[in-house]
Amino acid sequence: MSRQAFEKAHRYLNQKKSEMIAFSDYLAAHPELSEKEYESSRMMAEILSGAGFSVEYPYLGLPTAFKAVKRSPDGTEKMPIVAIMVEYDALPVIGHGCGHNLHGTMALYAGLAVGEAVGDISGEIRVIGTPAEETDGAKVQMADAGVFDDVDLAFMFHSYAGESFADYRALGIDGLEFSFAGQTSHIGAGRHDNADHGPALGLTWNLTPGSRTRLSIWRRPFKYSVAYGICRCILWGGEHPLRQMDEMVHPAVLHHLLRPGRFDSNCNYDQLPIV
Template sequence: MKMINRVEDIISEIREDLIGLSRYILNNPELGYEEYKSSKKHIDILKKCGFNVEEKYMGMDTAFRAEYDSGKEGPTIAYLAEYDALPDIGHGCGHNLLGTVSTGSGIVLKKLLDNLSGKVLVIGTPAEETSGAKVRMVDGGAFDDVDIALMAHPSDFHEESGTSLALEAIQFTFRGKTAHAAASPEKGINALDAAINTFNNINALREHIRSDARVHGVIIEGGSAANIVPDLAICQFYVRATTKEYLIELSKKIKNCAKGASLAAGTELEITNYELSYDNMITNRALSKIYNERIKDMGVEYIKPFEESTGSLDMGNVSHVCPAIHPYFGIADREITGHTRELAKATDTELAYDSAMKAIGALVLTAIDIIENKNLLEEVKKEFENTKR
């Protein structure tokens, strides 16, 4: 109880600074890899609190890595901050508050670390909504020396860390030949036909894919005038599956749908990825159990059991290289849909800020449990080795 009280006292000391951070980012929404103001606000407060900060981390202008080392051997705890917004609706996913919770957790743990051991990191991870920086960071080895990775996401209600779908973002570019669509259509090669038949082929395939998989797409280029045979058509798809293995299998089938459509129309076909691919989220249950207990210690009476998610997170990639959790903290008294202006507005309330402070407390106490109890860390790591793919 003494540690809980100390954590709560530190949170109270920095509460107004954290609210200011979240509110500033809410009012200055920036898209992925354009979060110059947002990342600077995080960096400024972390420097002020004594962190060593590496800016433009791994070659990304709006990424950063903040570190504080106690000088005593112990685990490395990483809190991951997001701060990108959505087009048109701003912070409809609440990343203004999410990033604030991660930075706040890092600051609180840092203030306690000299009496503990180990190292705390706050890693600024741009562009979660699109081509997530965590993927590039994982590939670059950013988490190779991390013992546990933690973050908590705002939502309508408190919910345990769960799953997410692996994702591949596939673009099909069909190239044909223009011709007058009325006078000499036989001289043209219709790229739009290939794109439309790709959708038809995929819709026929839906009967034979797993019910927990998802395929959805749009045509972003399909011609400029009805009397010209389109010589260029481009469509983009998200392909999602519960595991990387099935994602690979399903993506191959989706690509074959486009190849067949291209062959029938007589077009040339180029297949590319228009965003980075995300791995499925593997929640470390041992680590999640600690967080669930600690969020209750912070005054949350009920946390919903996790549900199978049909969304995708670049935190999934992190979960394949180190133990990780991605729980949700409630910021509303009613159901609110994500990616809406309503959720963005809900991040700027006393209820939301109170909940965010509780999430910070739980994330810090979870880290302290891992630092102080080697058996817990061993349990977490044993589970990770048994579940990673």
């Protein structure tokens, strides 16, 4: 983005500051649950349409999703395409406890600001309304449908009470994968020889949450999944956004997490590379 285009986008955001605050406050005061964000999505689609975006709403068969596009008037077919994803659903009872009113507004107006500068740069900006983030996650369905296949850069905003930064690294996208190896035996004649990897996975699955209280805060696994067909367990990283996975997970911690399944089932485990 040229300096001129950047300054134009920046001026737009400064001019819209009060409007952004009011819009975020409105969303906070009128929370809508996943897949029921009718008013929130309608208002966003109307704001984008009024700013000269070409809007599809509803979008992709999702009643509260939308796609808004604005491109350089003299752009070529090979111009860069940037997509900004907008979240706006709330949680039951507590409303916008995850701050979707904030970073939904931030994403919406970031797209509008780039749209203001699109005449000074060659490119296409897409603002994609992604409902149901707290449940099914429309982003997954959209990705499966190829919505982002021709996009050069797709990103979202997330509100944070501290310093703003663009090089955010979330450990939730890193994983450690393990394969349990065992030995089957006849259940009647040779049960003592059995080393069943199935129970090893089950024990790891059931006991890992309890390990949270015995690990330091930066070493707590917060997500895990098991693919029983290939007997693997994936333990996702800790809760601090700035810690690298290799800095966070010490071998002793991994041993602690996997020990119940390994000992009780008489299985061994190997760490596998994440690709």
